[in-house]
Amino acid sequence: MEEMKDTEEMCPCCRTKHRSDKEFKDLLNRLSRIEGQIRGIKGMVENDAYCIDIINQVSAVTSALNSFNRVLLSEHMLTCVTEDIREGREEKMDELVRTVQKLMK
Numbered sequence: 001m002e003e004m005k006d007t008e009e010m011c012p013c014c015r016t017k018h019r020s021d022k023e024f025k026d027l028l029n030r031l032s033r034i035e036g037q038i039r040g041i042k043g044m045v046e047n048d049a050y051c052i053d054i055i056n057q058v059s060a061v062t063s064a065l066n067s068f069n070r071v072l073l074s075e076h077m078l079t080c081v082t083e084d085i086r087e088g089r090e091e092k093m094d095e096l097v098r099t100v101q102k103l104m105k
Contacts, residue, residue, distance in 0.1 A: 017079075017080060019075075023075060026071070027068070027071070027072065030064070030067070030068045030071070031068065033064065034061060034064045034065060034068065037057065037060060037061045037064065038061060040057060041054060041057050041058060041061065044057060069103060073099070073100075073103070076096075077096065080092070081093070081096055
């Protein structure tokens, strides 16, 4: 089998990043809150809640996910991107630009 050279061709599960305990706990706490909000929205739908009330909760989840992305992206830029550029892997900037473009859709 031909060896994969481009990281985009690799299975996403093959790339990993070690996170500090604080970063790990913060990210998981944020995701747990978002998960709870999603369960709450599901319950609202199941209980025939008023449409605007559901929409307001969906908006809150969207904001929470955007906040999660900002935190994760900042950490990625300060660690992974910076490290790769220092090591001469400037293609990491292309990946970052594509990611920011996706986030801004």
